Amino acid sequence: MAEPLLIEHAGAVRRLRMNRPQLHNAFDPGLIAALTDALLAAGADPQVRVVVLEGQGASFSAGADLQWMRGMAAASEAENRDDALALARLMRTLDELPRPTVARVHGPAFGGGVGLVACCDIAIGTPAARFGLTESRLGLLPAVISPYVIAAIGPRQARRWFASGEHFDAATAERIGLLHAVVPSEGLDAAVQRQIGLLLAAAPLAAASAKALVRRVAAGGDGAVLDADNAALIATLRVSPEGQEGLAAFLGKRAPAWAAPRQPE
Template sequence: MPAPLTLTRHGAVARLCLDRPTLHNAFDAALIAELTAALDALAGDASVRVVVLEGRGASFSAGADLNWMRAMASADEGANRDDALALARLMRSLDRLPRPTIARVHGAAFGGGVGLVACCDIAIGVPEAKFGLTESRLGLLPAVISPYVIAAIGSRQARRWFATAEIFDAAEALRIGLLHQVVPADQLDAAIDRQVALLLKAAPFASADAKRLVREVAAATDPDRLDHDNAALIAALRVSPEGQEGLGAFLDKRVPRWVE
């Protein structure tokens, strides 16, 4: 059986490709396990600086595989809970991956596929891409992916799309914040390459740790504590090897050592 996921490396850039094109890159237990394992391995590889997530075939990801859904429909509640927890671990691994991530959305994304897009730091799609949180049509809800989708599009938008299961286009995905950019299909790779180049010019720790800062500031409830923590962070960064190199390069009008 062909592997449901392929990993390629180009220098400091890793590309994870969902590789079930005949099934529109739909999730099953094997794909969830392989993608989670690949993300865990990339998290521990200091030579990786950017991760691009993409799909092969017509779709980015159509969500849940039909046979997988059939099996889970006949399983008991405990088995379904374990299965959902595996998907939750995948989404959290992607959301908190200590590397900047880019979703290359060349085609449709539904259900869990929307969750993958929402978990990436940067999401770029084509005008032909379609999106849908279609679980309510099946008597379900996008519960596992909801923290990441709500963080991407906001609670007001989520209430609409979770309830209606309506399909929306790339222009709407851009408007509500699921996508950062929409470009013609023949310009998609150039747009991805531009973001990769920008990330490789940024300091490795700073670009990787940006998502943690955003997450912690967004969740903060104590303004005084937040000010203290942020002051401590910037002080530590200024005296760190990376901060010293960046500031020194700027003042000396030279390129920092991390730029490839």
């Protein structure tokens, strides 16, 4: 049986490719576990600076596997809760991964597949990409992925798409914030590679910490505490080895050490 997930190492880039093309990369417990483990490993590997998530075959991900759904329909409420928590752990691991992430969306993404796109820091798709949060058609809701989809597209858009279950195209996905860019299919790899290049040109610690900063600021809270935390963060970064190298390189009009050309391994 083929592995549900293919992992490729290319220098500082880790590519995770869902590998259930005959089922449009639909989720089952095996794929969920493989993705979670691979993300945890990437986040713990200091050599990894960028993670790319993609799908094999015609689709990015069709969401839940029908056989899996059939089995869970016959399971108890407690078993369904445990099953949903495994998917929730995958989504949170991806969303909070201490590495920048790029979704390469070459084809349809539905249900949990939309969740994966929303959890990535950068999402680039082609006109062939289509989307749908279709759970309401089955008497369900995209509850597990809702925090990430709402953060990506906003509450008002989420209310529409969660309730109607209708499909939408790549242009709509870009307009509402699920995709950052839509590019021709033949230009997708180049667009992804450009983003990888930009991420590798950024300081590793700064790029890896950016999402935590955004999450903390977006959560709001006491303004004085937020100001103090942000001042402490920039002070720490300025005196860190990375910050010192970045400032020295800028003042010396040279490239910082981390921006040296990298060759794929």
